[in-house]
Structures are given as C-alpha cells and as structure tokens.
Amino acid sequence: MKSLYLRIYLTLVVVLLAFAFGSAWLFQRHFEQERGSFESSANERVLAIAELIHGSLPPATAPRSEQAEALQEWGQRLHMAIALIDERGERIAASEEFIERETMGGRPACVCLWKIAAVSW
Numbered sequence: 001m002k003s004l005y006l007r008i009y010l011t012l013v014v015v016l017l018a019f020a021f022g023s024a025w026l027f028q029r030h031f032e033q034e035r036g037s038f039e040s041s042a043n044e045r046v047l048a049i050a051e052l053i054h055g056s057l058p059p060a061t062a063p064r065s066e067q068a069e070a071l072q073e074w075g076q077r078l079h080m081a082i083a084l085i086d087e088r089g090e091r092i093a094a095s096e097e098f099i100e101r102e103t104m105g106g107r108p109a110c111v112c113l114w115k116i117a118a119v120s121w
Contacts, residue, residue: 053082060086068093 053074058066071084075095083094094102 049078064092071095
C-alpha cells in the first residue's frame with residue numbers, strides 16, 4: 001500500500017516540476033521576443049528623431065556657434081544626449097546630458113548627428 005502512495009506522490013512531483021520548467025521556458029522566450037520588438041521600435045524612434053533634428057539644424061556652412069546653439073536647444077527640449085559631429089569627426093557641439101554621461105565614464109548612449117555639406121538625409 002505504501003508503494004502506491006509513493007508512486008502517486010513521485011508522479012505528482014514530476015508533473016509539477018515539468019510544468020514549472022515548461023512555464024519558465026515559455027516565459028523566457030516571450031520575454032526575449034518582447035525585448036527584441038521593443039529595442040527595434042526604440043531604434044526606429046531614435047532614427048526618426050535624429051532625422052528631424054538633422055533637418056531642423058542650420059546648414060553645414062553656417063557658423064559653428066549657430067549650429068551649437070541650435071543643438072543645445074534641441075537637447076534641452078528633448079532631454080536627450082545628442083552631439084553634432086562634422087565631416088572630419090570633430091565634435092561641433094553636445095547637449096548637457098551628453099556631457100554629463102561622458103563625464104560619468106564610458107561612451108554615452110546618444111544620438112550623434114553628422115553635419116556634412118554634400119550629404120542630406
């Protein structure tokens with residue numbers, strides 16, 4: 001009689017463990033899929049914002065101070081870390097958040113805009 005109870009108990013434990021592992025696997029798979037779609041949509045938004053900012057900045061032939069002022073204004077309005085880079089790779093301007101992240105160490109996650117006279121987005 002004890003043998004039957006032990007078999008039923010072990011069967012129940014095995015079924016519950018299988019259910020737990022299966023549920024965890026499905027949850028992890030769904031979570032990774034959601035994270036991937038979120039990162040994809042976030043990248044699309046950042047690219048759209050970069051394109052809008054790029055189109056609203058003064059032309060590459062404008063004085064650097066004018067370009068820097070316009071970038072600072074966009075950085076304050078959007079509360080984003082953005083930087084403006086010229087065709088030689090030199091930074092024209094950077095928002096306050098960009099500078100703060102840069103001083104914290106490492107490379108800041110940001111939107112870097114290239115301002116080249118011959119190329120438009």
